[in-house]
Amino acid sequence: MTAPLSIAFIGLGVMGGPMTGHLARAGHRVTAFNRSEKRAAHWQKTWAEEGLDIAFAKTPAEAALEADIVFVCVGNDDDLHAVTLDDDGVLTAMRSGSLLADHTTVSAKMARHLAKEAEARGIDALDAPVSGGEAGAVNGQLAIMCGGRDRAMERARNVMDCYAKSIVHVGPSGAGQTAKMANQMCIAGVLGGLSEAIRLAKAAGLDLDKTYEAISGGAAQSWQMDNRWRTMTADEFDFGFAIDWMRKDLGYALDEAKRLGLSSPVTALVDQFYADVQAAGGGRQDTSALITRLAKGSPTKTGIQADTQG
Known part of the structure; x- marks a missing residue:
């Protein structure tokens, strides 16, 4: 446990809300901001019932005024720009010597731009996207991958530890x-392969529970298999990490690969499949709903057959 700090947390979504609660439970003085007043009211009520004393600000700048560290967890590049660099963004109020740590998944270009803007103001910056989903945030078991100077990393590490399973300075x-x-x-x-494997097992008339038992103990085992096999076989997708957000993330990945002169055909094809699930109304479903796109003989928008054998 690091000494109690004054912390601002910007963005109280399915990830940011639980993470903010962990910071308060760790003894830090926390001020929160969320653009949606309805969601802010939900968390205010939830934390009050738990006895957590978390203040709320009317703007990102107001939340950041006295903060030693400002954490951000919003949606995309534009959202991050709005809460950090706009007129009422946190960088207008943060003092020299403070730290800005961003948990949003954004483009590497945006992360580098924000770091440059922060450092010009004497503020340390860290890009620190997370993996582990809502369950990881609630249970304090997130994997955090970080970019930035050593000094920023060390300042943030002990604070982030209250909601992290692993923290790696990349x-x-x-x-x-x-x-x-x-x-x-x-x-x-992995989800592309898992979807096709489940379809194969179903078409062959295999017992799906026994098939999972048989293959999950070997080299095919994965987090997705262990946590999504049964829900995928039961056609349950109303939970988890939304396809809308996965497509945003894959877009960043494909853009960065292109910038580096790389071809990413597998990622591009899965992204096309996800676009079809979105078009069918499944954008808010879990990423494992990819299996619904890989129905027998279903074409992609480019005409490539998901099942080449019909």
């Missing part, structure tokens, strides 16, 4: 976001 500014892109590409590829 490299300079933008490196945390690039690592998160790699994370999302891995998940997309």
Whole structure:
């Protein structure tokens, strides 16, 4: 436990809300801001019932006024720009020597730009996207991949520990976001294979529970298999990490790969499949709903057959 600090947390979504609560339970003095008043009221009520004393600000700048560290967890590049660099953004109020740590999954370009703007004001910056989903945030078991200077990393590490399972300093500014892109590409590829495997087992008339038992103890085992096999076989997708957000993340990954001169055909194909699920109204479903797109003989928008054998 680090000494109690004055902390601002901007963004009380399914991730940011639980993370803010963990900071208060760890003894820090926390001020929160959320753009949606309805969601802010929900968390205010929830924390009051728990006995947590968390203040609320009317703007990001107001939340950041006295903060030693400002954490941000919003939606995308534009959202992050709005709460940090706009007229009432946190950088207008943060004092020299404070720290800005961003948990939003954004582009590496945005992370580097924000770090440059912060450092010009004498503020340390860290891009620190997370993996682990809502359950990881609630249970304090997030994996955090970080980019920034050593000094920023060490200042943030002990504070973030209250909601982290692992914290890794990957490299300079933008490196945390690039690592998160790699994370999302891995998940997309695994879910593609898992979806096709479940379809094969179903079509062959196998007992799906026994099939899972048989293959999950070997080299095919993965987090997605252990946590999504049964829900995918039961056609249950109304939970978890939304396809809308996964497509945003994969877009960043594909853009960065293109910038680096790389081809990413597997990621691009899965992204196309997710676009079809969105078009069918499944954008808020869990990423495992990819299996609904891989129905027998269903074409992608480019005409590629998901099932080449019909």
